[in-house]
Amino acid sequence: MEAIKLRIGFIGLGIMGEAMCYNIIRKHDGDVYIYDVKTEPVQRLAEKGGIACDSAIDAAKHSDVIITMLPRSEDSLSVYKEILPAVNATKICIDMSTIDPSVSLKISVMIQAHGGHFLDAPVVKSKAAAVLGNIGIYVGGEKEIYFQVKPILQYMGSNVLYMGSSGKGIGMKICQTTLLAQIQNGVNEALAMAVKQGIDVDRFTAALSFGGGQNAYFDERQMAIRNKDYTTTFSVRNMSKDIDICRRLAKTEGVQAESLEGIREVYDRALEAGYGDKDYSSVIDMVFEKNHVKYKPKL
Numbered sequence: 001m002e003a004i005k006l007r008i009g010f011i012g013l014g015i016m017g018e019a020m021c022y023n024i025i026r027k028h029d030g031d032v033y034i035y036d037v038k039t040e041p042v043q044r045l046a047e048k049g050g051i052a053c054d055s056a057i058d059a060a061k062h063s064d065v066i067i068t069m070l071p072r073s074e075d076s077l078s079v080y081k082e083i084l085p086a087v088n089a090t091k092i093c094i095d096m097s098t099i100d101p102s103v104s105l106k107i108s109v110m111i112q113a114h115g116g117h118f119l120d121a122p123v124v125k126s127k128a129a130a131v132l133g134n135i136g137i138y139v140g141g142e143k144e145i146y147f148q149v150k151p152i153l154q155y156m157g158s159n160v161l162y163m164g165s166s167g168k169g170i171g172m173k174i175c176q177t178t179l180l181a182q183i184q185n186g187v188n189e190a191l192a193m194a195v196k197q198g199i200d201v202d203r204f205t206a207a208l209s210f211g212g213g214q215n216a217y218f219d220e221r222q223m224a225i226r227n228k229d230y231t232t233t234f235s236v237r238n239m240s241k242d243i244d245i246c247r248r249l250a251k252t253e254g255v256q257a258e259s260l261e262g263i264r265e266v267y268d269r270a271l272e273a274g275y276g277d278k279d280y281s282s283v284i285d286m287v288f289e290k291n292h293v294k295y296k297p298k299l
Contacts, residue, residue, distance in 0.1 A: 008152065009033040009063030011056045011079060012097070013041035015232065016123065017069035019130035020096070020156045024067075025049045027133075027155040035059040060086040065149055066093045072241060073099040080107045089115040092145055094153075096121045096137070098177070098242050101170045101249060108141070108166045117145045120166060121153060122173035126220075126233035134158045138176075140169030171249070178246045180217060181239070181263045184280075187218045188266075188287040191225070195293050201226045202298075221281040228297045230275075230282040239280040240267040 008028060010021040013036035025032045025048055034050040035058065036042050046052040053059040060066050060083035070076045076097050087093070093111050095104060095118070104120045111118040119141035129135045137157040139146050146162050153160045163172050190213070194204045205222050208214050224230065243264055250257035269290075270276075270283045288295055 005030060006064040006149075006152070007031045007033070007062060009035070009053075009059035009066045010050075010069070011035045011059055011066065011083075012069035012071075012075075013038070013045065014069065014071065015127050015234070016130050016135075017041075017096075018045065019127060020069060020123070020135070021045055021050065021067075022048060023130075023133040024152065024155045028152070031062070033059040033062045055082075057083045057086055059083075060091070064090060064092065065152060066091060067152075068093070068095045068097060070095075070097045070099075071238065072097075073103040073245075077103055077107060080110060084110065084114060087111055087114040087116040091116040092119070092149055093117065094119045094121050094149065096123055098122045098173055098238075098245065099170065100245050101167050101174065102252075104170045105167050117142060118166065119145060119149070120169040122170050123157065124173065124176055128220075128233060130156070137161070138163050138169040138172040140164060140171070141166050174242075174246050174249050177239075177242045178250070178257060178260065181243055181246065182259050183215050183217050184283075185259070185263050185266065185287075187215065188284045189291075191284065192287050192291045192293045195288075195295050196291070200298075201295075224279065224281050225284055226297060228285075228295075230278040232277060232279045234280050235276065236267065236270050236278055236280050236283060237276040240271060240276075243267060 007030060008024055013021055018041045021034060032050050033053050034042055034045050035053040035056050042052050056079050068076060068079055076095055076099050093116055108118040119139055121137050121139045124136040133156055135157040136159040137153050139162050163169050191204055247260050266283050266286050269286045275282050
């Protein structure tokens with residue numbers, strides 16, 4: 001069936017999910033069924049053309065393609081267990097959550113046992129990109145199914161890459177997060193060193209762009225860090241969860257990811273300090289505090 005004719009269900013309307021789902025509603029010439037445990041995002045998207053559902057299984061029953069974007073592994077597993085009675089050979093399930101690869105593979109087996117199709121398709125970038133329909137998407141699963149739903153994925157992302165069989169999409173996302181966490185920590189420590197020498201954030205930013213230390217993380221978050229504006233695009237709590245997944249996967253694969261242990265300590269202190277719902281860039285405060293760096297944003 002052509003993607004444009006498919007009925008789409010979207011379950012999980014958090015910071016990223018709501019923006020992603022809105023792009024589907026806006027671009028898809030067909031019904032989009034929506035559900036979240038919180039009523040507010042459902043109401044907002046229903047006003048924009050989504051069809052509100054009372055439960056995850058209600059959304060699944062009405063849909064040909066079921067997309068999930070959920071916070072944790074246990075949430076994804078719980079939702080897929082709930083919607084399993086609605087799964088059959090006509091259903092395509094796409095989990096875009098960042099969860100443990102082992103749980104993703106478990107869900108894949110569960111869906112396939114009921115005759116359905118399953119893709120893991122986690123995303124990269126943050127809310128601003130989701131609003132613009134410009135996220136990156138890594139996909140694992142049946143190649144034929146991937147090509148069938150690729151136009152739907154392109155409603156949400158400008159960069160959609162097929163990584164291989166089930167689990168390869170989420171596996172790549174964890175590799176990306178591992179590197180991002182290390183880049184972020186490197187930026188924070190380098191900036192702490194600069195500020196202690198009397199180099200302000202603006203000069204640090206300009207100088208960084210001259211050499212190999214320039215990076216996408218700081219390019220995106222430099223103004224938030226400069227102004228200490230931690231409006232949430234991706235929360236400390238969610239990044240902390242993803243780092244734990246990175247550590248578990250590294251252990252499973254026998255990779256010595258020693259730097260992740262230090263980063264884990266930074267995020268632990270941020271959570272203890274009540275930063276859980278702030279933007280993940282805010283953990284620079286923990287690095288500054290540990291190194292006795294005093295920094296006030298310019299007005």
